Each structure stands twice: as C-alpha cells, then as structure tokens.
Amino acid sequence: MAPGNYSFVTEFILLGLTDQPDLQLPLFFLFLGMYMVTVLGNFGLIILIALNSHLHTPMYFFLFNLSFIDLCYSSVFTPKMLINFISKKNIISYMGCMTQLYFFCFFVISEIYVLISMAYDRYVAICNPLLYNAAMSPKVCSSLMLASYLMAFSGAMAHTGCMLRLTFCDANTINHYFCDVHPLFKLSCTSTYVNELVVFIVVGINITVPSFTIFVSYGLILTNVLQIRSTEGRSKALSTCSSHIIAISLFFGSCAFMYLKPSSAGSMDEEKVSSVFYTNVVAMMNPLIYSLRNKDVKTALRKTLSRR
Numbered sequence: 001m002a003p004g005n006y007s008f009v010t011e012f013i014l015l016g017l018t019d020q021p022d023l024q025l026p027l028f029f030l031f032l033g034m035y036m037v038t039v040l041g042n043f044g045l046i047i048l049i050a051l052n053s054h055l056h057t058p059m060y061f062f063l064f065n066l067s068f069i070d071l072c073y074s075s076v077f078t079p080k081m082l083i084n085f086i087s088k089k090n091i092i093s094y095m096g097c098m099t100q101l102y103f104f105c106f107f108v109i110s111e112i113y114v115l116i117s118m119a120y121d122r123y124v125a126i127c128n129p130l131l132y133n134a135a136m137s138p139k140v141c142s143s144l145m146l147a148s149y150l151m152a153f154s155g156a157m158a159h160t161g162c163m164l165r166l167t168f169c170d171a172n173t174i175n176h177y178f179c180d181v182h183p184l185f186k187l188s189c190t191s192t193y194v195n196e197l198v199v200f201i202v203v204g205i206n207i208t209v210p211s212f213t214i215f216v217s218y219g220l221i222l223t224n225v226l227q228i229r230s231t232e233g234r235s236k237a238l239s240t241c242s243s244h245i246i247a248i249s250l251f252f253g254s255c256a257f258m259y260l261k262p263s264s265a266g267s268m269d270e271e272k273v274s275s276v277f278y279t280n281v282v283a284m285m286n287p288l289i290y291s292l293r294n295k296d297v298k299t300a301l302r303k304t305l306s307r308r
Helices: 021-051 058-086 094-127 129-135 138-164 181-185 193-226 231-259 268-291 295-307
Strands: 011-014 091-093
Touching (some): 011 094, 021 058, 058 268, 091 094, 094 181, 094 193, 181 193, 231 268, 268 295
Antiparallel strands (some): 011 091
C-alpha cells in the first residue's frame, strides 16, 4: 500500500478504439483485414528481396529492413487490439504494458531513421550517380542500419525508463487501444513534468532533425531534377521519390500531431484516430506503395512465381 491508502496498479484495462458495442465486431474484421494485408505484404516483400539477387542493392536493403520493422511493430499491439474487440475484459499486466511501450517506441524510431536512410539513398542515386557505388557501399548501408537501431534503442530506453519511475495508484483504465505515452501520463498519481519534458526532447529530436534532413535531401533532389532537360528524365527521377514522400508525410505528420504537444492538449479520441494512421495504415501501405509501382519488384515476383 502507498501512503494515503492507495494501492499500486498491477494491471491496466484498455478501453480500446471505441466503447460502442455495435462497432466492435465490424472494427474487428476491418483491423483483422488490415493486419493480414500488413503481414502478407511485408513478409512477402522480405521473402521476395531475399530470394532475388538482382534486388540485393542499397535501395532494397533498406526496403527489406523497413518491411521487417513494419511487420514487427504492427505485431506489437494489433493482436492484443483484435482480442480486445471481442473480449469483455481487456486487461494487460503492468509489465506487459511497459514491454509493449518499449517495443512500440523501438520500432517506430527505427522506422524514422530507415526512412532517412532511404532519402539519402535517393539523393545519392539522383544527384551523384557516378559516386553511388562508393557512397552506398555495403559497409555504409550496414552502418546506417546499425545507427538506426542504436537510436531506436536509446529512444525506447528513455521513454520506458521515464515511465517506470511514475507511480500509478488506483486508476488503471487506459483510454486507448495500446499502452502509449500520453494515456499513461493521465493515470499517474505523481508529477509527469520530467517525463513530458523528456518525451518532448526525444520526440523533437527524432522528428525535427529527420524531417529537416529529408527536406534538405529532397530540396537538392528537386534542384537536380529541374536541371534535367528531357521531360521523360524528370518524370522518371521524380517517380522514384514520390512513394517515399507520401509515406514520410503520413508517418511524420501523424507522429508530430500525437507527441509534439502537451499531454493535456486535445482529446484522447482525436489521438486514437491519429495513432491509427501510423500504427496501422502506414505499415499496411508501405509494401503496396513501394512494390506495386516498382517494375523491379514486379519482375522479381513474376520470376519467383514462374520458378515455383
């Protein structure tokens, strides 16, 4: 027992995406379909890249890692979310909640830096094609991925470590469908000022710095593309970047809306809707927007199917 006859929380109750019973079953089938597309799309892309040697290039190396990250981080919370749609008592243990928070932060931050690496790859390919093999050597690509995972580990440890220092007394109902930072802040019976400051700093670094880097990269790419005389050449160069720009805008926009504000600002219903974009929609769309419009992937798929 804590001072003042409070009891420490050992488990949390997840309210889920909605509290309307009529919507639970339709939402279950909707998100089950989205999760199946996410798993099949990302796992299929991983297998396709692994089996085809002509896809063993820097661009597809990063795409391989992006698909792996999307597959993992969507699996951190979606199975529990689906169970909660059809379960009457949606309980998650304290340690289960903290574990879910850690891995969610780890894979989200990893995705941010993989997207940066992909932007850098496109910059080198378009602006310095003669130096591409040297600038994007296997050693450089591996170093970029290692740095991505180290940044993710540091950020996830900072978020989870700060959350573990909070005390949760009596109130244990999380107004969300997974253990996210802001909903947990609202349940704490101790001050969250330090935690909110850490979240703002960590998320600020992991959003503003990558966004600025990507903005500069694409500014240089656009300048270079405008110097191409032929319309066909300009269209071909821009087409290699359009899918990446769409994914970045959706992912970074929803993340910034969620975390670059005080936890008291806005309603939890708005935050839940926003979180659906970067937790479900982006992970589902990435294999589609990076493969369906890609001739190399289509060719590799036809060859793989014909061999089988």
